[in-house]
Amino acid sequence: MSTIFNCRCFKKNSLGRAHGFLDETQGTLFFDIARIIKEKQPQAFLLENVKNLKSHDKGRTYRVIKKALENDLGYTVYDKIINAKGLVPQNRERIYIVGFKKPIKFQFPSLPDKGPALRTILEDEVDEKYTLSDKLWKYLQAYKEKHEAKGNGFGYGLADLDSYSRTLSARYYKDGSEILIPQKGKNPRKLTPRECARLQGFPDSFKIVVSNTAAYKQFGNSVAVPVVRLIAEKMIQAIEQDELIENGKGLIAHVGK
Known part of the structure; x- marks a missing residue:
């Protein structure tokens, strides 16, 4: 009954002279x-x-x-x-x-008007690979400082666990900068693919059968x-x-x- 679409442009098809x-x-x-x-x-x-x-x-x-x-x-x-x-x-x-x-x-x-808090979709145990490296974390901080000095709001987003996150996008796989989870005593971390699925409302029974990179792209593009x-x-x-x-x-x- 339904169709979901994103309005990305493709090359024109050779379909002859069109109308309407x-x-x-x-x-x-x-x-x-x-x-x-x-x-x-x-x-x-x-x-x-x-x-x-x-x-x-x-x-x-x-x-x-x-x-x-x-x-x-x-x-x-x-x-x-x-x-x-x-x-x-x-x-x-x-x-x-x-x-x-x-x-x-x-x-x-x-x-x-108000939904569940971000902390409700977080996993109890998360692999250390999702924690940002010192190099990446320093880069994101410097990037944000540079743009704040210019008067714009570009930069990472440290999430409020008692509220809601920024919009999850298909670029999340790159550095996770739009939604970073604070951690006590160490660098913040990215959401896991499962947490991204929950953020979009997928049940835990939904199987993630692709790589992390592909999963991040798919959930970022999802409804x-x-x-x-x-x-x-x-x-x-x-x-x-x-x-x-x-x-x-x-x-x-x-x-x-």
């Missing part, structure tokens, strides 16, 4: 998403991306995507920026786009599982209730921040 969304979105991953939706005609779909998708290129990127979904593909579309921190201990704002083939009424779920689960449940309820928008198909519902 084929013309405006060719060369992006959304082009392929639109083609799949057009071919498969799902009853509903769910898309997720970084919240800046709405402001990218002065809003043009999102306007093209909405036009493709609403006008070219004929779906009733809802969107909302949601922060996952009410369900997982991570500050993770993402835009979620829900579409229905029928003009069905839909409301996004409401999330708690926050509990958020997607709640939205999907609301989508199923909307389909089952089958309550239609009064003005009929084609009315677009804008559910902003």
Whole structure:
């Protein structure tokens, strides 16, 4: 029923002369998403991306995507920026786009304002290999000091274990600088792959069968599982209730921040 996407650009495909969304979105991953939706005609779909998708290129990127979904593909579309921190201990704002083939009424779920603390996802015993070396820790400190002197906020993030972390990204495997766990009497450490999985809401039964580097990249690119689960449940309820928008198909519902 659903599709999750990231809007990275690919080389254009040799598909001949395009028109409509084929013309405006060719060369992006959304082009392929639109083609799949057009071919498969799902009853509903769910898309997720970084919240800046709405402001990218002065809003043009999102306007093209909405036009493709609403006008070219004929779906009733809802969107909302949601922060996952009410369900997982991570500050993770993402835009979620829900579409229905029928003009069905839909409301996004409401999330708690405050979620679990970061310490609740930490492992009891962690291998020393996750502790930063003296060389790396000195480098990160110097890097942060240099940028603070310039008046910007670039640099590592030492996490507050009683609150939530920064956003986990696919680059976490490099040095773990955006989310460092403080340790008494020694250098801070990176999250383990299992802790990254928990940070995204994956259950411990989820098997990690790839290398640490691959796992960090995958979890950094992942959706926050509990958020997607709640939205999907609301989508199923909307389909089952089958309550239609009064003005009929084609009315677009804008559910902003």
